[in-house]
Amino acid sequence: MDTWQILHIPDNPPIAPDQQPTVDAIASLIDPKFANTLVRRLNQISPLENLRHVKRVKKKFVEGVYLTGKTQLSVILCLASENGNQLESMQNDVQELMNSYKLSPFITKVCKYAALSKEEWEEQCKLWPTSYHPPTYNIDGITGFSEEDSQSVFRFMKYAIQLAKSSDNLVVNAAVIVDPSVKQVITTACDQTCSSYSPTNKITLETSCCEKLEAFISHSDSDGVLNHQTVHSNSFPDKSKQLCTGVSCLYPWQWADQQSDMSSCYWHPLRHAAIVAIESSAARDRYLFPSLGKIQDKSFEMDNMQSSSAGSPAKRQKTNSTNVHSDDNLTNGEGSSSLSARPYLCTGFDMYLVWEPCIMCAMALVHQRIRRIFFAFPNPDAGALGSVHRLQGETSLNHHYAVFRVLVPQQILSREG
């Protein structure tokens, strides 16, 4: 493959819109002249707590004889209980309302979850009307990237790949947090699960790395999201004997199996690149906006920022010499941003990761309110954004990011890092 490309990884694996899960509700036809009163009362005594997307009232135009017609209204009284006797399990005040307006209840199906696409929504409304608020369509990029934005995405991904190669000569995962509004790097980090690596392990691990590549090929075929072209960019070129076994998110359980004596090195089983980057961006926030939080000891903040980048001394140099963005952005950015509004956590920021994150990192990025995630290589055994889990599609979460895979031209990967 020799061109860059950005693919949106949707919230849901493709499933037929008519297969959406439903729940039973008790509804009744009502006289339109009581509609307002009834709806107001029902919203008080029987709110549809976890079904906010479901409309209370269904309107249906019924054709009458002799070309007349009328609008028929039905209203949801309450959810049906899961077992047995529906009417007896109804709340007393709903029952009373039903009796006083002489309603005759029936059971109807309503869709359990809010529609995530227009197709799903249209299908939902055939059962019972729902409202449709595309949660992520206001995130730039889902409907496509402008040429300028694409170029910017490619530059930041290239930067992340350079970081992944430059850290301790071992291929690790790298994370770059970017403020896309000013195209400025907020922070960078590499895996710190194991800051140096024993050469004795290399041969056997290399074999498993090759197996991994094959596994990915078969996996991607069945996945439907990725096509065969992407196989070429699945891993770094192996001529330099670089190994992807250092990538924490690919092998999150592996840290415990280290045989070598690592007592003199820094290691931590949970310091995956994304986690370290979040920590570093939080430290930056406390440093730039000290007055807005609790008053804190500034020297402590500085220490934290230092230590978060101590794992790879080459990183700083890289930041300064890279062509990813102009030096103006780097130097002005830090100074001027203290004047701008302080963002809440990472709201509005993008995360570039070389590998698809594991479930721990993916959830950490939800907590920290990242807006978009771009990754280059899938993580077939532990990936949480489409491979094993699909966290962007968990509707119960309070924050949702958009996820993109960036296909990287082979020449970028072969170039000596």
Next chain:
Amino acid sequence: MSSLGEEYPDDTLTFMLLAIEQAKVAMDCLEVPVGCVIVEDGKVIASGRNRTTETRNATRHAEMEAIDTLLEQWREKRLSQSEVAKIFSKCKLYVTCEPCIMCAAALSFIGIKEVFYGCGNDKFGGCGSILSLHSSSSEPLISGGAPRGEGFKCNGGIMASEAVSLFRSFYEQGNPNAPKPHRPLAQQATQ
């Protein structure tokens, strides 16, 4: 997952009380009140509480704090990875609220033995509510695959009402430290 009413060892409530003490410390610091203790061989070896507001790092949950405390201690003692893994495999965690998806994954990665929690976490729970990261994967591995953890035993509903009432009083009092009106709501989400 075990449910309420099951017989637990006598010390379960003792340790959960200590976790609740930690949650109260968090509350006094205007943090979402979640606390935990980690126990090895019947002895508390670490405790932690939520620090997301103070650090402005929404990943600093009680569990992550306690785990980091231990790793720091063991680093000073120069323990090897296999020694650390061996100790974690004997440890039990007592936490006032079901670990979130991130923490449940972290607990699986470090190879904890068993988790006891108070109230469930119906928005973010990683031990049964939203995902079940504590149960070892039953999916067949693709071509040899990466080694996976064995999962960990999980027991919910221990002193759940105490944990819930802490949350309730936290959200009733609001968060006077919040820079924006929506912050208490957003923070509510973090555990």
